[in-house]
Amino acid sequence: MEKERFSGMFMDWVMTFLVVAILATVCNIVGYDGGFIESLPGMLIFGLISLAGLTVKHFVPGNLPAVAYIALIGMIVAMPFSPISGFVVYWAGKVSLMATVTPILAYAGVIVGRDWRDFLKIGWKGIVVSLLVIFGTFLVSGGIAQVLGNIL
Template identity: 30%
Template sequence: MKNNALILTIIGGITLIGNWISFKVSPIDSILGMIILIIIALVGVWLSKIIPIKVESPTVIWVSVLALLLTSPIFPGHEVISQFTDKINFMALTTPVLTYAGLSVGKDINTFKKLGIRIVIVSLLVYTGTFLLASIFAEIVLRLNGTI
């Protein structure tokens, strides 16, 4: 758990710098939002270790579910959480995460080479399907809410 906290803190620091440079949001203004995101991620990691569910990426599932619950209208403090985390731009957050993912793929480059073009095709299909379904879902929810 200490390693996870250290890695998330480093990624959070890089995100704050990227958010400041690219989107002109002061780290002072966005640090509480980053702390909230780090705590949600750490609780999600902890939940994935104590709840025995056999799925491919239990940590991602628990972090996502926890974040969804904490920012949904059913949670009493969702407005405060959203207010602080809104100051962190999504693109600033993805840069260090994608860098970390790229480094992890780089260490298994021989395995990646063996998969060849198949992995590229499967990845493109998965990403396209995920994007389309998320877009359709967002469209439906936004129309039901009267936002669009």
């Protein structure tokens, strides 16, 4: 039963990463002048690292979030002592950071937009505060990403 449950979740993750990779690749091509063929290896690397992190999260007991495992695996494969670091760093560099963030923010917007009725029950003051927080978070995150993108 557990094996079937995991395989179903794994397929959901794969489909999610395929959609995000397609959207991010389009964003990389349209918005950041990346090439289609050049974007694919980087997107594949990001997807494999993410799938590995989610798989580790599933099997390792504890409350550590999946993003911690994903970040740890990503750092390990990109470290100079890793035999694949040159490959990973080169191809990951072909994908713009902002291109990968765009589909994730769009997905977050869909999640928020799905619960508008519950959102409206908060009242107008709560709505104003919530919208300010959402826009502020978006603008600050985008600003940080832009600054780091220019530095790196």
